[in-house]
Amino acid sequence: MAIETALIQEKIAQKFANKASNFGMQKDIFSFEITSDSIREVILFLKEEEDTNFHFLTDLCGVHYPDNTIDQQFCVVYHLHNWIENTRIRIKTYLNGAQPEIASISDIFLSSNWMERETYDFYGINFIGHPQLKRILNMDEMVSFPMRKEFPMEDNGRTDKDDRFFGRTANC
Numbered sequence: 001m002a003i004e005t006a007l008i009q010e011k012i013a014q015k016f017a018n019k020a021s022n023f024g025m026q027k028d029i030f031s032f033e034i035t036s037d038s039i040r041e042v043i044l045f046l047k048e049e050e051d052t053n054f055h056f057l058t059d060l061c062g063v064h065y066p067d068n069t070i071d072q073q074f075c076v077v078y079h080l081h082n083w084i085e086n087t088r089i090r091i092k093t094y095l096n097g098a099q100p101e102i103a104s105i106s107d108i109f110l111s112s113n114w115m116e117r118e119t120y121d122f123y124g125i126n127f128i129g130h131p132q133l134k135r136i137l138n139m140d141e142m143v144s145f146p147m148r149k150e151f152p153m154e155d156n157g158r159t160d161k162d163d164r165f166f167g168r169t170a171n172c
Contacts, residue, residue, distance in 0.1 A: 003087045005030040008052060016042060022092075029079075031090040039076075039093050040103045046080060046089075047108060054080035054089065057109035060116060062123035066097075066149045073097025074125055078105075101126035104133075122147035 008030060009023045016038055023032045034042050046054040058079040065073055072094040081088050095102060104127040106113045116127040117136040124145035127133055138146065 003052065003082055003085045008046075008089060011045075011049065011052065012042065015045060026090065029088050029090045031092065033092045033094070036076075036093045036095055036102050039078075039091070040105055040108070042091065043078065043080070043105050044108055053082045053084050054087075056081040056083055057105075057111050057115075058088065060105075060112050060119065062119040062125050062147070064123060064148050068094075068097075070097045074100040074123065076102055076119065076125060095125065099126075100124060101128055103128050104130040106130055121145070124148065 005025070009032070012020045012032065012034075013023075016034065019035045019038045020042075021033050023030075025031070043054075046052045058081045060076065060078050063075040063077060065075065074095040074097060076093050076095065078091040078093075079088060080091070093102065100123070102125065104112070104116055106116060106127070106129075113131070114136065116130050117133060119125050120127060120130075120133050121135045121138050122145055134140070135142065144150075
């Protein structure tokens with residue numbers, strides 16, 4: 001039987017009071033937001049608390065919201081799994097767009113090492129305390145971060161493609 005989401009919410013709300021918000025189900029996964037300065041504490045608590053047992057980090061990734069206010073332009077999303085009761089949760093934390101940085105959890109979950117490096121490589125989010133934060137998939141010489149939504153999706157001046165072949169016109 002899965003752990004009750006009300007229990008998770010109650011424990012987080014008790015321990016982290018005004019640092020946690022927006023509790024609720026999103027696409028069948030219990031989710032909440034936490035302030036970025038509390039992320040290590042929350043994840044360690046969820047891992048070590050006997051009633052929650054979130055011992056597995058399923059995923060860690062970044063999201064860029066360029067239209068948000070500067071203090072919420074980046075988001076780091078953590079997915080944790082309680083194998084004992086087969087329960088999953090999602091934790092979101094928002095970062096400042098001018099200097100996106102957050103504490104590393106690579107010492108709490110070793111699997112986050114690569115995930116944090118990938119998030120840094122594609123979004124430029126600095127994971128403070130990471131043992132070897134460097135590019136993992138892109139070239140070291142690259143100065144931009146390809147998953148940031150800072151550039152137009154397409155070059156309107158291209159002459160080497162025909163939109164009809166991509167289903168982009170009504171007159172195919």
